[in-house]
Amino acid sequence: MTRNYENFDWRDRLTKLTRIILGLEEIHQKEMIHHDLHAGNILLEQVSFSDNVYPDNVYVSDMGLSGQVNDTNEDKTNIYGVLPYVAPEVLNEKPYTQASDIYSFGMIMYFIATGRPPFDDRKHDEDLANRIMSVNDFRPEINEQIVPKCYIDLMKRCWDSNADNRPSATEVKEMISVFYHSYTRHPEYKYLTEIGIEKDQSDEIKAQFELAELIREEYTYSSSANNDNQNNRNDDNNNDDSYDNDDDYNNDDNDVSDPFAIEQAIADEVVPNNNDVSDPLEIEQAIADEIVPYNIG
Secondary structure (H helix, E strand, C coil): CCCCCHCCCCHHHHHHHHHHHHHHHHHCEEEEEECCCCCCHHECCCEEEEEECCCCEEEEEEEEHHHHHHCCCCCCCCCCCCCCHHHHHHCCCCCCCCHHHCCCCCCCCHHHHHHHCCCCCCCHHHHHHHHHHHHHCCCCCCCCCCCCCHHCCCCCHHHHCCCCHCHHHHHHHHHHHHHHHHHHHHHHHHHHHHHHHHHHHHHHHHHHHHHHHHHHHHHHHHHHHHHHHHHHHHHHHHCCCCCHHHHCCHHHHHCCEEEEEEEHHHHHCCCCCCHCCCCHHHHHHHHHHHCCCCCCC
């Protein structure tokens, strides 16, 4: 996911989203609010040692700012979080709610769909905050040709300016499950009819994801071909060079400008490959033990 985003297909993306929303749903079912949900707080644990296998487990971490719903001790004058993921009502100094977490999840959906952080084309400053607060639907731009329409529709519901219009974590989980089962034609297809999704609806969802996946594959092939051509040109140039070019060496392993790389670096440090903590429940408890009560008096 970190190193080869172009190869991260739509089935993988939906799988990871499902695991993230399951974690958020559990937080909300405990009558809690995360307060600081963003891509950097999504930890990916790679159980396999193969570089070709994506991380097997996903965890929602950094519960230090979490708090109870209707927390009377919450300081409404302090705003926490990564600006592009902070809901407009919170920027307007209204209380954090579970709907605020859903807004943040909508930005994570954008991140996973595009491989880019939201609002990465502008400064994260007061001007951006004012635009998010005052301009209806001022949200990151999305290329509707490469992302399924049903996915975009759900994402936009999550980041709706009106918190009351946002779906619950459970509703988001159910919709992502519909996307996954429709796209993969999972054996549990009967599940879709049981929740009121007709075959023609499922077929349309499947078609949208198949088109998005086809475009992704074509882009990946094109990018790979371009990279091969560039590498061949570089090899030709290097063969002609008689000087020591160590100063021009670029160590990609140290490049953490890619947010996915930052995300993986955090995961590698917080959740190492350790057999003693391979059980998700143990890791979840370890994170829970580090919770700092959000109680500012």
